[in-house]
Amino acid sequence: MNTLWQDIRYGVRMLVKSRGVSLLAILALGLGVGANTATFSVSNTFLRKPVSFPEVERLVMVVNRAPGQVQDWTSASPADFLDWKEQAHSFDSLTAYSWNDVNLTGAGEPVKLQGFRVTPNFFDVLSVHAMLGRGFISGEDLPGQDAKVILSHSLWTSQFASDPQIVGKTVRLDGRPCTVVGVMNQEVNFPFNAQLWMPLTFSAQKRTVRNEHSVSPLARLKSGVSLTRAQAEMNAIQQRLTSAFPASESGWSVMVQDLGEFVAGPGRAYTLLLLVAVGFVLLIACANVANLLLARSTSRQTEFAIRRAMGGTRWHLIRQLLIESALLGLGGGAVGLLLGAWGISLIQANMPPEVARYIPGWNMVRLDREVFLYTLGVALLAGIVAGLVPAFQGSGTAIGETLKEGGRSGTASRSRTRLRNAFVVAEISLSLMLLVGGVLISKGVLSLFALNFKFAPQSVLTMRVVLPDSKYAAPRQRSDFYDRLLDQLNHVQGVESAAVAGLIPFGETSDAESFSVEGQPKQLGEFRNALIDSVSPDYFRLLHVPVKEGREFSDRDSADASRVVIISESLARRYWPGRSPLGHHLKTGEDDSKNPWAVIIGVVADVYYDPWQHDLPAAIYFPYRQQPHRGSYIAVRTSGDRRAIFPAIRQAISRVDPDQPIYDVLPFDRVISDQILGLSYVAVLMGVLGFMGLVLSAVGVAGVMAYSVTQRTHEIGVRMALGAQSRDVLRLFVTGGLALMGIGIAIGLPAAYVLARLLASLLYGVQATDLSSFTLGTLLLSIVVVLACYIPARRATRVDPMHALRYE
Amino acid sequence: MEPLIQLRNLEKVFEAGGSKFFVLRRITLDIQRGEFVTFMGPSGAGKSTLLSIIGMLDGAWTGEFYFLEQPVHKLNVKKRNELHKANIGFVFQSYHLIDNLTVFENLEIPLSYKNVPHKERASLVCDALDRFNIVGKKDLFPNQLSGGQQQLVGVARAVIQNPKLILADEPTGNLHSAQGEEIMLLFKKLNEGGTTIIQVTHSEKNASYSDRVIQLKDGWIVSESATAARVG
Numbered sequence A: 001m002n003t004l005w006q007d008i009r010y011g012v013r014m015l016v017k018s019r020g021v022s023l024l025a026i027l028a029l030g031l032g033v034g035a036n037t038a039t040f041s042v043s044n045t046f047l048r049k050p051v052s053f054p055e056v057e058r059l060v061m062v063v064n065r066a067p068g069q070v071q072d073w074t075s076a077s078p079a080d081f082l083d084w085k086e087q088a089h090s091f092d093s094l095t096a097y098s099w100n101d102v103n104l105t106g107a108g109e110p111v112k113l114q115g116f117r118v119t120p121n122f123f124d125v126l127s128v129h130a131m132l133g134r135g136f137i138s139g140e141d142l143p144g145q146d147a148k149v150i151l152s153h154s155l156w157t158s159q160f161a162s163d164p165q166i167v168g169k170t171v172r173l174d175g176r177p178c179t180v181v182g183v184m185n186q187e188v189n190f191p192f193n194a195q196l197w198m199p200l201t202f203s204a205q206k207r208t209v210r211n212e213h214s215v216s217p218l219a220r221l222k223s224g225v226s227l228t229r230a231q232a233e234m235n236a237i238q239q240r241l242t243s244a245f246p247a248s249e250s251g252w253s254v255m256v257q258d259l260g261e262f263v264a265g266p267g268r269a270y271t272l273l274l275l276v277a278v279g280f281v282l283l284i285a286c287a288n289v290a291n292l293l294l295a296r297s298t299s300r301q302t303e304f305a306i307r308r309a310m311g312g313t314r315w316h317l318i319r320q321l322l323i324e325s326a327l328l329g330l331g332g333g334a335v336g337l338l339l340g341a342w343g344i345s346l347i348q349a350n351m352p353p354e355v356a357r358y359i360p361g362w363n364m365v366r367l368d369r370e371v372f373l374y375t376l377g378v379a380l381l382a383g384i385v386a387g388l389v390p391a392f393q394g395s396g397t398a399i400g401e402t403l404k405e406g407g408r409s410g411t412a413s414r415s416r417t418r419l420r421n422a423f424v425v426a427e428i429s430l431s432l433m434l435l436v437g438g439v440l441i442s443k444g445v446l447s448l449f450a451l452n453f454k455f456a457p458q459s460v461l462t463m464r465v466v467l468p469d470s471k472y473a474a475p476r477q478r479s480d481f482y483d484r485l486l487d488q489l490n491h492v493q494g495v496e497s498a499a500v501a502g503l504i505p506f507g508e509t510s511d512a513e514s515f516s517v518e519g520q521p522k523q524l525g526e527f528r529n530a531l532i533d534s535v536s537p538d539y540f541r542l543l544h545v546p547v548k549e550g551r552e553f554s555d556r557d558s559a560d561a562s563r564v565v566i567i568s569e570s571l572a573r574r575y576w577p578g579r580s581p582l583g584h585h586l587k588t589g590e591d592d593s594k595n596p597w598a599v600i601i602g603v604v605a606d607v608y609y610d611p612w613q614h615d616l617p618a619a620i621y622f623p624y625r626q627q628p629h630r631g632s633y634i635a636v637r638t639s640g641d642r643r644a645i646f647p648a649i650r651q652a653i654s655r656v657d658p659d660q661p662i663y664d665v666l667p668f669d670r671v672i673s674d675q676i677l678g679l680s681y682v683a684v685l686m687g688v689l690g691f692m693g694l695v696l697s698a699v700g701v702a703g704v705m706a707y708s709v710t711q712r713t714h715e716i717g718v719r720m721a722l723g724a725q726s727r728d729v730l731r732l733f734v735t736g737g738l739a740l741m742g743i744g745i746a747i748g749l750p751a752a753y754v755l756a757r758l759l760a761s762l763l764y765g766v767q768a769t770d771l772s773s774f775t776l777g778t779l780l781l782s783i784v785v786v787l788a789c790y791i792p793a794r795r796a797t798r799v800d801p802m803h804a805l806r807y808e
Numbered sequence B: 001m002e003p004l005i006q007l008r009n010l011e012k013v014f015e016a017g018g019s020k021f022f023v024l025r026r027i028t029l030d031i032q033r034g035e036f037v038t039f040m041g042p043s044g045a046g047k048s049t050l051l052s053i054i055g056m057l058d059g060a061w062t063g064e065f066y067f068l069e070q071p072v073h074k075l076n077v078k079k080r081n082e083l084h085k086a087n088i089g090f091v092f093q094s095y096h097l098i099d100n101l102t103v104f105e106n107l108e109i110p111l112s113y114k115n116v117p118h119k120e121r122a123s124l125v126c127d128a129l130d131r132f133n134i135v136g137k138k139d140l141f142p143n144q145l146s147g148g149q150q151q152l153v154g155v156a157r158a159v160i161q162n163p164k165l166i167l168a169d170e171p172t173g174n175l176h177s178a179q180g181e182e183i184m185l186l187f188k189k190l191n192e193g194g195t196t197i198i199q200v201t202h203s204e205k206n207a208s209y210s211d212r213v214i215q216l217k218d219g220w221i222v223s224e225s226a227t228a229a230r231v232g
Helices: A002-017 A019-048 A078-087 A122-126 A153-160 A227-244 A259-264 A267-299 A301-309 A314-349 A369-395 A399-403 A414-453 A475-490 A569-575 A642-656 A668-711 A713-721 A726-762 A771-797 A801-807 B047-054 B077-087 B103-113 B118-131 B147-159 B177-192
Strands: A059-065 A091-099 A102-105 A111-113 A115-118 A130-133 A148-151 A170-173 A176-184 A196-199 A216-221 A253-258 A460-466 A495-501 A513-517 A529-535 A547-550 A564-568 A585-588 A598-604 A619-623 A631-638 A663-667 B005-016 B019-031 B036-040 B062-067 B088-092 B165-169 B196-200 B212-217 B220-226
Touching (some): A002 A314, A019 A259, A122 A216, A259 A267, A267 A726, A301 A314, A301 A399, A414 A726, A460 A668, A475 A642, A547 A569, A668 A726, B036 B047, B047 B062, B047 B196, B077 B088
Parallel strands (some): A115 A196, B036 B212
Antiparallel strands (some): A059 A216, A059 A253, A091 A216, A102 A111, B005 B019
16 A cells, blocks of 8 residues: 555656646546546436436336338327237336327416326326325326326426415316316426326227327336346237237337437437547547657656666556556546536537427536546546556566666667557547548538528527317317418518418427328338428418429318318329329328328428438428317518517417417527537537547647657758758658558548448438548548648758767 | 575577577576675676676576576566565666655665565665665755765665675766775675675776676676685
8 A cells, every 4th residue: 555655656756747748648638538528427417317217227118110110219009008008017017198288377378388198107107206296096097087287396386386285276278177186396307398297088989099109108117027028028919919900000010118218319329429429539638648658658768677677576667657647547537527517518508498408307417426436437547548558568678778878778669669650540540530420410410501591590480389179179260260360460560471380390390190192002011101280371482492393272272172282292202203193182091091082282392390300201281271280380481570570479369369378489590400409519519529639639640750750860860961851851750640641541431431321320411421521521630630740840850960960 | 505696508699680699608607695796898798688687687598597596597577576576686887766766765666666564664764874874865866966875875775675686787887986986895895794796897996896707708708717805
């Protein structure tokens, strides 16, 4: 212990003595560690703790995968859910939820709330209890018995002033009186950002529905049952269901997924990508520090030889050197903590609350104990990794030779030079991967922005309404509301046009639904679905979506008129390749559904709705009068300041229905940027990491070159004495640097291609074979590396031959 | 009593570019306990290499080498290290003190590698400082000492663990004559106290302090002679 303390003391003294090298190493490690700290704090919450329930590792989602789906998932049908519940033995219990946005009225301003319908055992499956009152009980899921509600803690506080007597009181949801039976504690806001829960009811008819996938089942695995075993059991159940109901079940499969992974969703892959990228930056920093330590260990060969001669073993020396590098790591850790804390606050400050609320665990992101321990661990590990090779190299000093008077102490051995070069090559390769990755992902995000600027979103204001069943149960009531609303809005001064749509690009997404094409019955196992939207006549014009064929909707397309539909270009190409789809018929639901057929009257350009989805979805548009949604977006194109016009819009809506809340009032460009924000974060972070990698590599290359110049001063002197010109010396060093760069690029490019393939599978608009990204990344790296070679090489040309020869 | 060191047909070869270069050839030599021996010879004769091999800093050689009757040629690296740590102290021409350690810490180094407990270490270092009259220098760094003082610390470091053998490579090479004489007298005193000493030197005067002079040339032992001191 004493010896260890002595080594630490000596290590500190060594670091202080060569404070230039130490500071550089601490800074390099600090950059790498800081990037890791910030990324880890976000990803730890996002990947490991997106939800927090007792024995959360036993909670799994049980969802469907439609034929052809590889990465995505689909909700389950009520009949399937009930069958699974009855037949599966892997679970303690199985529950289900479905989205149910409601309007709360009669308690001040009407507000739209994020609600969920859940089966009575929902909270038992999660193993949570109500803070006030109780959870749901059996029987409350029967139609007519379901006018019960459980409030989230945040809703109870914000809307009901934390009323301790709230249980038993009645609130009006969608105009319907519901009894509050409980209030959940602060930690429970699942699924997503649930504000309230109501019982999920299954009518006798609904219990047999297999074509409508509307519920999301969640289960608690029995103690000791693995996910694999549960998956195997569900596969067997699904096989039985497929045999029994081939028409609706063929090609469908069941996926049992860990709840945490499920909640993290598609962002998980990006988070892992960032973790790998920051790992690369740390490796580059380690390679840099290793090179610095190698250089320093060369100048300490005599000391090492003395220590060996005094009885020190190789292990003693390795321990001493590793302690020194671990101390550097700790220094880097301290810097990293500061940089990490700054990075976390920067990331948090730039995340709008309306986006943050949809990111699982976002409010838990902080520099907590786990992040601190992680930083400490990473910093120590980085220090030790960086010191490992120099320690083994340094401890292998030839003692007798070094201690001999005029021995070769202080000169770099060939193997040491090779090692230093190998580190530089590794840095260049890793940097190139980061750069190409950064360029690719930035291009992807930019292409998403470009795609959406086609909508000219800068003058569009959007908002949302959810019409309550109590007032707007009948489709005619809903379409009347929208008719009157559009009429009012079109009379507001400054409004150029107004439209209603169930979905808007990059707004809240909805599950795709199945549809049938007349004369083209669905093949067994074929997955045929599309986004179904209901839009007003001005919708396409307002968003500048070009009509490719046929006509737009008009006022003629009323509820009583024959049913019409407009389809997206990709859907038209798929079912009517090379010919016009106009006049053909399709309908929502399966072939045998009772939904009426609608004639195709137009084809519009494809619209990208969800940035997280890689494939362009097919879309089917109905006129809103023939299929009016409960929840809709209202889009208004204005000629002036969008915010200034809002009060007039609010009044127009109040004139139609004073009780009707509107929410998410946002400029359309903000809706788009909020949706792309997560990706933009990834792009910006990749860019920052690429830049950090580049700077660290440049420092690494410059360091190796500068060291090489110092080592070869005598050689330069001899060469110059023999007639070498400045340019010959310059060439000598720059060529060496370029050779390293060449090898680094040769290794880095194929590795970057592997990364590019991964990115291409994640993000729209990214091509693994995008030559321009590879060229740009390589060019950027080459320029920086050439500069990093040139500056020390210039110094070599200024060597005075006489001085250099005396120097040796 | 068996000699402290027995070398039998010891050879060291460098191979470069396919050809062999002999540094030491068929060295057969006994050194008795308590002897003071000098290796002399021109540069490149193999003196320092032989010293390194005897000091077990160099393991790449052939032949037989017995130290305290133990066959060094058969011992693995760990055993050789133990033998070296327990019995051998070094003194170098360039002193080879560690620049960043104080005099006290430099003296402590061999003891710490022998895992001597902290208290005992401190007491041994204090004894050495006292014995060599350098107590006032204990907190100074090597670059704050004169050459003679540095070599004094070097010798103190070599003897602090009471070695049976001291190996000194040109111990006075970097000192002026008065300082050199002081160091040689110190060696003589240590030798009289029973420590075996082997030195490499070019100086006839330094050699005269020893009992026996062994001349090397081109890796061969070319002559052995008792010195006047011995004869006298």
